[in-house]
Amino acid sequence: MKIPKFKNLKLLFALVLVAIIWGTTFLGIKIAVETIPPWFVAGIRQFLAGVILFFYLIFSRKLHWIGWKKTAQQFLISSLMLIVANGFTTVAELQITSSLASLISSCSPILVFILSAIFIVKEINLKSLIGVALGFSGIVFVFWDNLEDFLNPAYAMGLLLAFLAILGWAIGTVYSKHILKNKENIFLILFYQFSFAGVVQIIFGFLFSPEINFENWSLNGILAIIYLAVFGSVIAFFSFNYLLQRLLPTQVVILSYVNTIIAIFLGWLLLNEEISLKFLVAAILIIAGVFITNYKRKNIKI
Numbered sequence: 001m002k003i004p005k006f007k008n009l010k011l012l013f014a015l016v017l018v019a020i021i022w023g024t025t026f027l028g029i030k031i032a033v034e035t036i037p038p039w040f041v042a043g044i045r046q047f048l049a050g051v052i053l054f055f056y057l058i059f060s061r062k063l064h065w066i067g068w069k070k071t072a073q074q075f076l077i078s079s080l081m082l083i084v085a086n087g088f089t090t091v092a093e094l095q096i097t098s099s100l101a102s103l104i105s106s107c108s109p110i111l112v113f114i115l116s117a118i119f120i121v122k123e124i125n126l127k128s129l130i131g132v133a134l135g136f137s138g139i140v141f142v143f144w145d146n147l148e149d150f151l152n153p154a155y156a157m158g159l160l161l162a163f164l165a166i167l168g169w170a171i172g173t174v175y176s177k178h179i180l181k182n183k184e185n186i187f188l189i190l191f192y193q194f195s196f197a198g199v200v201q202i203i204f205g206f207l208f209s210p211e212i213n214f215e216n217w218s219l220n221g222i223l224a225i226i227y228l229a230v231f232g233s234v235i236a237f238f239s240f241n242y243l244l245q246r247l248l249p250t251q252v253v254i255l256s257y258v259n260t261i262i263a264i265f266l267g268w269l270l271l272n273e274e275i276s277l278k279f280l281v282a283a284i285l286i287i288a289g290v291f292i293t294n295y296k297r298k299n300i301k302i
Contacts (some may be wrong), residue, residue, distance in 0.1 A: 023262025135289025
């Protein structure tokens with residue numbers, strides 16, 4: 001990752017916006033899934049985001065059919081980044097803390113780098129391999145003394161879903177960069193993505209929720225979903241795609257450093273999640289690994 005000189009303040013603002021908002025979404029998800037089945041949390045979030053964009057596109061007269069090929073492409077991205085990445089993370093937070101979910105998510109830049117090196121940049125050097133190894137050591141470090149927890153099927157499933165989520169996110173990010181054009185109407189493509197994911201995830205909610213009791217849905221949970229829809233989906237995903245149009249995927253993942261720090265802090269402050277010294281050391285190792293993997297001295301101008 002080359003550290004950019006931000007002559008374009010819009011890019012800097014978009015990076016800061018995504019970093020801060022997505023740092024808070026782990027907390028929002030955790031609050032929502034306390035009383036609302038996770039697939040409904042994810043589904044209503046994306047469907048509501050789609051509705052918001054529908055009215056915006058109608059009033060701005062920009063809603064139109066994008067053709068079968070582009071629709072299939074957006075449905076694939078939606079499946080990877082919303083249904084798998086966002087959906088699995090939401091389900092995972094039933095069993096693991098928001099801090100741990102954010103820590104696992106912070107490994108996604110390493111996967112983005114590997115995939116970008118294979119399909120876009122086509123270069124992996126020794127420094128990058130050291131960074132990958134350092135990031136992986138952080139994951140091993142955080143779980144080493146708690147291997148017995150893996151005997152708990154629910155906990156193990158939560159971890160598996162969290163890791164599958166970052167895999168889906170990494171593949172979706174690289175694929176999005178591959179097909180996203182600079183003059184693409186971001187709100188239009190997000191409308192297709194959110195609408196598709198919302199419908200699929202709500203169906204999953206009815207199919208896979210062990211119990212559906214709408215009376216148990218708390219006001220805090222509903223407000224958390226609204227926050228996730230407006231800020232976590234519409235605003236943050238627009239900014240993320242805006243960045244992808246102008247930067248390499250490995251440059252965009254710089255925001256993951258801030259995401260993780262904010263999420264861990266909020267989990268400790270508001271949810272009383274335990275943050276041990278070993279957990280903090282693991283977080284430092286992972287973030288350092290991500291930084292070493294993607295950092296290049298040579299600056300670029302934007």
